[in-house]
Amino acid sequence: MSKPRYLTASKISLLVLVQLYCDSDFPSSATVPVLSFVLSHTFPTTPSAARKSHTVEQHVAPLSIRTFEAILKNHTSSMPGRSLLDDFLKCLWEMNSMDALFDLFNDLGNLLGPPKEEPSQETKRMHLSPTSPLGALVRQARLEFTRLPFDDIVHLWCAFIAYRAPTAQWARRLSGMASSNVDIVAADLGLSKDDSLFEVTYGHLLEDDTSSTSLSHDDLERILEFQLDKLQRLGSRVPEEMKAPLRQLLESCDNVPRQAHLVLFFDAWKSGDYSSAFDNLHRYFDHAMQARERIHYQYALLHMAILQADFGCFAEAIAAINETVATARENQDIHCLNFSLNWLNHMSKAYPKQMKRAGYIGMLGSEKEGLAFLKAKARETRTYNLLSATLLNEAKLCLLSGDVASRAFELLYQSSHLSLKENIGNHGSHLLFQSALYSRLGNPSLSEVNCQLLLDCYQSACPLDERIRALGRRAFLVLQRCRYDEALCLLASTEQFMQRSLKFHQYVYLCTGLVKLRRAIRHKDWTACEALFSYLQPDSSTDPELTFLLSESRIDYLVARGLYSQAWEAVEELSITLKEEGADVMQRISLLLAKADICRRLGRPERGFSVALRAASVAFKAHLKTCLFTAVGLLANILNSNADYHAATRLLNAIIPQSLENGDVHVAGTLYSHMGDAYMGLAGVEDASNAAGLRLRAMRVSHAELYIDRARECFKKAEDVEGECEQLMKKAVIARLRGDEELAEEWAHDHNRVWDHGVERIASNSVETH
The missing domain is CATH 1.25.40 (Serine Threonine Protein Phosphatase 5, Tetratricopeptide repeat)
Known part of the structure; x- marks a missing residue:
């Protein structure tokens, strides 16, 4: 049979519990747990980093009768010697015919709204407001029940019989799936389980797989929404233990929900299967256009732009994001518009050369003007997650431009305070930035502590990208102390949660290659260096920081081999590129130090002294301690030569x-x-x-x-x-x-x-x- 639209056996059990709550005197100690139980399985809350997140199994598995037992058995009933579980099971087993199922939904209608006449002293029934959460549950259930054809009602009744079967011991049942307690009509007719009429009616319950009716379309959409939240927030793939259940659930559907296309899109995207990702995204496009759901159309465009950029097609990404901005403005979706502009600002900073080559001029002006615009829009629309991210980006801009560190700390604390106050949960990005800030200030111990804090305390709530970057930063901090084997072991430990993602695999591959390359340069193993350089060729979408580290390692390799002319050309070429991109001040200082070192080695200490002095001055003003130490060492060496x-x-x-x-x-x-x-x-x-x-x-x-x-x-x-x-x-x-x-x-x-x-x-x- 097809999957039910809304009503399932577990929903009927929840309605029975609501009716029991309204008709009987609940003890005060049981009111809050029972209501929380009903509402949590009817109107699930949005996952948050501050609350304990639900496990995947809780969202995939249907609500079993054992769950009701765990909630109700510890609370006493108004009748002495009995628990709420006894009252609940009594109500379940009193539904001894399909006619009783109709009576349940008819009686639920009497719970809505206040009674027309004054209630008597004997009447203790509680009435529900139609606009209350419980009232909305009852109204929707009655509406869906009236829409069901008779054949689906029969299947729903049979599913309910199978659902409550594990509690048959309470009704002192003998054996089998049916008895006088299951269907009073069968008992009145004198039918047993061996009779052909009983076999036609209920015998299939012993053979049929009722798992197809244990979840409704509504439950399936909630499961897919949960998966989408995890995929988008954590940037991971669908876990292996979830793939088979999801596939079975989707195969049992006549109409695949729209969220399923996005789930398959994210999983294919993170695995590097771009053709499948495009196919699933196009199916999502088709669903948005056929259902005339324009709100989904603009978010599909946004995902298309992100996918194109990740694939390295920046011209197509700019065209898609421009269409996203236009559609968001047309639909007055401020959140999508602000997110699109923020993504454009991020891409223009992370990949300036590729974006300029693709024809992007700049929609928000300069970077400071863009951040000011995003802050104003975020405050205006009270989009606190965007405001927190913009404040953090402004702190990064202060750090990269060589501004005072106190200003960066101030903006970081503002963003952190807003994140805690509004429960945004972007702790990973704050800890990573704080780690980078302490590393520049010459305190690697605090930098490593922040990375370890992210991995130990916020690992389950942080995106996978931030966790891998934290491990990569720890590896480079260990490499700074020249513990190469430990750095390689740290990078190898990322295999346990990379989940076969191509992008993360490439990042770890480049980090591992850089560690081995640094070691080969120290060993003067030129054959290994050349082999590693041939393998470590970044593409246009590679992380810019790793690209610079690879270029810097190549300059060190050429200097170590005595190829000073080639090293000088490489430094000049990289300097021009960084100047066009407005790169990090730390990277520009590193190139100045490389120039000074080449001048010193070529016997031109005067020119090297002026370049090293300039690098030391900028490093001192920007509090870049590591660069300052190297610059002072070069100055001392040149002074010794003089x-x-x-x-x-x-x-x-x-x-x-x-x-x-x-x-x-x-x-x-x-x-x-x-x-x-x-x-x-x-x-x-x-x-x-x-x-x-x-x-x-x-x-x-x-x-x-x-x-x-x-x-x-x-x-x-x-x-x-x-x-x-x-x-x-x-x-x-x-x-x-x-x-x-x-x-x-x-x-x-x-x-x-x-x-x-x-x-x-x-x-x-x-x-x-x-």
Whole structure:
């Protein structure tokens, strides 16, 4: 048989419970739990991050009779020695014929509205207002029952018999599906379960699968709405345990609900099956046009624009979003209009080059003007989720443009306060931004704590994209401490919740490749570097941050190989691109530092000094501690090359303690190496003609050895073979200057051993790869 439109056996049981509530004296302790139970299964609330979310099984499985038992058995009835469960089951089993089912719906009509005459003292029935939630439930149930043809009423009655069958022990039934307690008409006729007439009427209950009638179209739409909420809010795919039940439910429908097309669209989209995603979205289009539901048409256009952008077709995405804006304005849908404009603002910032190439000029003017417009519209329409997101985007703009960090914190706290006050639940985006903010301020511990907080406390309420980004950020923070294996293990742990999503798989693949590439550059494994570069080729839709990190790693690779002309060309090309896009100030400072380092290596320290000084000034104003440490290290190195050792030691003494707090092992090793060079330079300028000068020179050489040893330990932790070998050569030179040839030979032997070990490691890695 076809799936019922609204009424099911569980709905009839809810109506019986409502009638029992109105006709009997409920204890005060049971009123709130029973009413909450009825309303939660009639008018489900919207899921929220602040409330405990329902599990998937609760929304898929129909409301069983055991659920009623769990709610009612712990509450006593007005009759001594009995519980509310006894009264409820008594009412169920008193419906002993299909005629009693008609009587139930006729009697429910008497519950609506106040009685016409004054109620007597003996009358204790409670009447329901037609506009109350319970009154709306009764009105809709009676209306749907009057619309049912007789054949569907018979099937509904049989489904109700099968539904209450598990409680047959209460009625002292013997065996089988029918007895005198099931149908009083059959008992009056003297029919038993072996009679042919009884077999024709009720015998099919032992064979038929009543699961097709356990859910109505209304229940199925609620299930699909729940799935859509999860898919849109969390950005995940349909769980494997839900696919088979959903497929069975949809196959049992004569008319597939419109939400089913969107559920299939999201699942195909996240899996990377773009052809199936387009097909399901077009079916949703067709449903919106045939049913003349224009509100669904504009949201279908919005999803089309997002899908086209994710596919890399930005021209088609702009055309679709323009149509969305026009349709939202025509239908006066402010929420869809504001969301579309916010998405346009996000895309123009995330992919400026692709959007400009696709012909997007800018609908909202500059980025600050666009954010101001969105804030005004969000306040005007009281769209608090949009207002919270706009405040957070404004904080990101302050951070990217190099504004003071206090302003970014202020906007972040405003957005967080609004999110908590209005129960928006976008905790993941706030924690990710706070993590990035603390990382720029040179506090990686707090940055990692925010990522861990997102993963431990808000994992179930955060989108899958934010969870994977939190793990990726943790991996890069661990990589900053040069713990490569731990970073790779963190990225490998994302497999448990990626749910075979192509986009997330590509993100994790790029992050893993960047970790391996950084390690190969430190190992001086050029074959592995070239192989990784050939695999790590981002497309137009790749995350811009990862694209920059890959470009930066290529510049480091060229510098490490001594290909300075190619490295300079790569820096200039990337600088022009970032200038056109109005990129992050941290990225621009990184390129300035790369230029200064190339100038220093090419023997032009004066030009390198001016570039490094400019980078240090901008980093200091923007509170970008990591860039500031690298810039100061370059300045100290250039000062050492110009024999200005006192200035170099003053700079390094001021910056090394903060650098150690930052946790970047390789930067700390570089600073220690520069400090050792500075002390060796100071030792060389001392006057060795007197005893005081000799003692001062010996002391400074000892300080130089101390810092060289610390630098060697840092480079060893970073697995930087060339840096470690350089420090060993410095130790050998110091030993030779002291006249200790045996110790110098020992340090030279250690240098050869470390280098040979690095070569062997490269060879073993290449054998494992092949």
